[in-house]
Amino acid sequence: MAAKKKENKKAKVECCATNGILNLPKKVEANLSKIGGLERLIGSLPEQKMLDDNAFLHNAMSDPIRLRILSALARCDLCPCVLKEITKLSDSRLSYHLNVLEEAGLITQSSHRRWRIYSLTIEGRHRLDI
Numbered sequence: 001m002a003a004k005k006k007e008n009k010k011a012k013v014e015c016c017a018t019n020g021i022l023n024l025p026k027k028v029e030a031n032l033s034k035i036g037g038l039e040r041l042i043g044s045l046p047e048q049k050m051l052d053d054n055a056f057l058h059n060a061m062s063d064p065i066r067l068r069i070l071s072a073l074a075r076c077d078l079c080p081c082v083l084k085e086i087t088k089l090s091d092s093r094l095s096y097h098l099n100v101l102e103e104a105g106l107i108t109q110s111s112h113r114r115w116r117i118y119s120l121t122i123e124g125r126h127r128l129d130i
Contacts, residue, residue, distance in 0.1 A: 060104035077119040
């Protein structure tokens with residue numbers, strides 16, 4: 001147990017800023033210099049909204065059940081009863097996953113008489129590289 005505590009202390013890295021002044025490793029300084037400095041790096045990063053949108057999208061695609069649904073819809077448009085058979089989910093759980101995918105803009109639903117039919121959106125196809 002004591003050996004583990006020592007390992008954890010060695011692995012801990014202290015911040016490289018003291019009193020607001022960066023004390024960077026030479027390699028990091030050289031890398032920043034090559035790209036025009038820290039301010040230029042910060043300025044080149046995506047806007048927070050884009051990062052939030054991407055995180056939301058990746059979260060929607062991070063679940064194996066939702067990936068299974070997307071894969072099935074990549075082959076053809078389907079109704080919930082078929083998706084229920086494919087996923088072996090209850091109505092409420094399937095509805096939850098479909099809602100997550102729909103909110104992320106990956107799938108859409110259309111009504112045909114009394115049926116709902118789900119299909120991939122253009123974004124959904126793009127994200128699946130179809």
